[in-house]
Amino acid sequence: MMRVVRLLLYWVGAYVTLMAIFLLFGGVLDTLALPLRVLIVSAVLVVVMTQLVVPLVNRIIAAGAWLAAEAPNPSTRLSPMAGVAEWQTQPA
Numbered sequence: 001m002m003r004v005v006r007l008l009l010y011w012v013g014a015y016v017t018l019m020a021i022f023l024l025f026g027g028v029l030d031t032l033a034l035p036l037r038v039l040i041v042s043a044v045l046v047v048v049m050t051q052l053v054v055p056l057v058n059r060i061i062a063a064g065a066w067l068a069a070e071a072p073n074p075s076t077r078l079s080p081m082a083g084v085a086e087w088q089t090q091p092a
Helices: 002-030 034-063 084-089
Strands: none
Touching: 002 034
C-alpha cells in the first residue's frame, strides 16, 4: 500500500510540474521543433522532480503517521538470537 501512495504522490507531482511548465512556457515551447521541446521539458521535469518533488514527498511520507500504519514484513524481522554468534567470536 505504501508503494502505491508514494507512486500516486510522485505522479501528482509530475502532473503539476508539467502543467506549470506548459502554462508558463507553452507559447515559447510551441515555436520549437518537437525533439527540442521534448528535450527541454524532460530536462526541466527531471530537475524539478529530483530536487523538489521527491524530497517533498519523502518528507510528507516520513511525517505522516497515517501512512506508517502498515503491517510489518515478517521476513525482515530479526530473530532474538541475531548477532549472538558474531558477538561470541569477537576478541575481548
